[in-house]
Amino acid sequence: MPYYIKKPKKKKEKPLPLFDKAGIKVKKKPDLVAKLDKVFSRYIRLRDCMPNGYFRCISCGQIKPYAQADCGHFHSRRHMATRFDEDNAHAECRHCLTPDSLILMKDFTWKQLGDIKVGEEVFAFDEEVIYKTSRRYRVGKVVYVERDIQDVYEVELENGDKIKTTANHKWLTRDKISSAYNWCETQNMWINGVNLHGKHKSGPHTGHITTTVCKPFQVVLQDTSYESGWIAGMLDADGHVCQQKIKNPDGTLRYGFRVGIAQCEKYMDICDKIKVLLEKFTGNKKTCRQTMESCDRRGIFKNQHQTWQFLITGTNVEKLQFLMRVRPFKIQKVDIEKLGKLKSQYDTKVKSITYLGKMEIVAMETDTHTYIANGYAMHNCNRFSADHLIQYEKNLKAKIGQLRFDKLAWRASQAKKWTDFELIELTKYYKALGDKLSKEKGL
Numbered sequence: 001m002p003y004y005i006k007k008p009k010k011k012k013e014k015p016l017p018l019f020d021k022a023g024i025k026v027k028k029k030p031d032l033v034a035k036l037d038k039v040f041s042r043y044i045r046l047r048d049c050m051p052n053g054y055f056r057c058i059s060c061g062q063i064k065p066y067a068q069a070d071c072g073h074f075h076s077r078r079h080m081a082t083r084f085d086e087d088n089a090h091a092e093c094r095h096c097l098t099p100d101s102l103i104l105m106k107d108f109t110w111k112q113l114g115d116i117k118v119g120e121e122v123f124a125f126d127e128e129v130i131y132k133t134s135r136r137y138r139v140g141k142v143v144y145v146e147r148d149i150q151d152v153y154e155v156e157l158e159n160g161d162k163i164k165t166t167a168n169h170k171w172l173t174r175d176k177i178s179s180a181y182n183w184c185e186t187q188n189m190w191i192n193g194v195n196l197h198g199k200h201k202s203g204p205h206t207g208h209i210t211t212t213v214c215k216p217f218q219v220v221l222q223d224t225s226y227e228s229g230w231i232a233g234m235l236d237a238d239g240h241v242c243q244q245k246i247k248n249p250d251g252t253l254r255y256g257f258r259v260g261i262a263q264c265e266k267y268m269d270i271c272d273k274i275k276v277l278l279e280k281f282t283g284n285k286k287t288c289r290q291t292m293e294s295c296d297r298r299g300i301f302k303n304q305h306q307t308w309q310f311l312i313t314g315t316n317v318e319k320l321q322f323l324m325r326v327r328p329f330k331i332q333k334v335d336i337e338k339l340g341k342l343k344s345q346y347d348t349k350v351k352s353i354t355y356l357g358k359m360e361i362v363a364m365e366t367d368t369h370t371y372i373a374n375g376y377a378m379h380n381c382n383r384f385s386a387d388h389l390i391q392y393e394k395n396l397k398a399k400i401g402q403l404r405f406d407k408l409a410w411r412a413s414q415a416k417k418w419t420d421f422e423l424i425e426l427t428k429y430y431k432a433l434g435d436k437l438s439k440e441k442g443l
Helices: 032-047 226-238 268-282 316-326 329-333 386-400 402-412 420-441
Strands: 054-056 063-065 069-073 089-093 102-104 110-112 121-125 137-157 162-165 170-174 182-185 239-247 253-264 288-292 307-311 348-366 370-373 376-379
Touching: 032 069, 032 089, 032 420, 089 386, 102 121, 121 370, 137 370, 162 348, 226 239, 226 253, 226 268, 226 316, 226 329, 239 329, 253 268, 253 316, 268 307, 268 316, 316 329, 348 370, 386 402
Parallel strands: none
Antiparallel strands: 054 063, 069 089, 102 110, 102 370, 121 137, 137 162, 137 348, 170 182, 170 376, 239 253, 253 307, 288 307, 370 376
């Protein structure tokens, strides 16, 4: 090519509009559904509030102040066709835990309840017994988070734990050693046969009965020491984290869980260190050591030195808590739904319940209706339990009539996609109605 002919210049590639350039902020599309949710919820709570500033809960029938009102949907908010239907939404009471409560997340970390957002996934379990005699661990998705000011009580347990919650919050408990676990509200727990309201448990020999609370986990935070990092590195390099399906004779399934490290006896100093650190970070003095036979295809031994497997003994929960403490990368391989049935290893009895006054609480809802808080098995807000849904249905039919109730059920089954124009106009409409009711009722 002659020297005087210029090569065509390459065009500079422009960055895609979805990516932010340095110093330039890209304006994100507003969440119109969330904006409408806020004004619609305010309108429903004001609509169902009486002129004296109180409302009657559609589920439990209790009369409470407007500040404790929530917008409860009979058909879930995931049904977009009835999400903003006035027949489907009514004022309900709510309750939960204080923002400093620690929630066990899907990635096996502990996060404060006040920092959790909608869409995050948590460590959960079956709400009711499904597999004959047990509840199994599940992954739960957060579908709703709301803050409020309510009366808070401190529940002190015999193991020294202190949990701040509301009187209506549900725990998984039992009254006797031989009895099964059931959901129980804070106000209905027994301490030497007496509950929060001073009511005595009926029946003979009940003066000594104290409620036992289900605690499946200890709150285990990551150890950031050098030794923790060393054993985590060994797990990632020469270790294994595996789960197995095991079929019982009666046809049911149980899940095995193995955590261990392989090492050659040629390096005895490393073997000794592995054993010591496994015992230290598990708190278990029974670390199992098994031999590994390495052969070629003809069955002839190739290695002159023996290889050992150092296995962690104990329950699935104890093995998982070890992984939570040292946090190797292989912890990501653990499947929550293959950890088996919920088992309370750290049962403890209620020692006292003390009123603390009005404090901020966070009401969180998951699609499983359950989660682990501070190591304890907890339940969602009351409106998701079967008894409250039954009462909600009964009161809703009395309020809107059977015909409108049936039409509501039909609409909930229909698919609906809201346009931006519809969402904007509905937001304006319900904001105007909410402002009008607010002035009329002085709220």
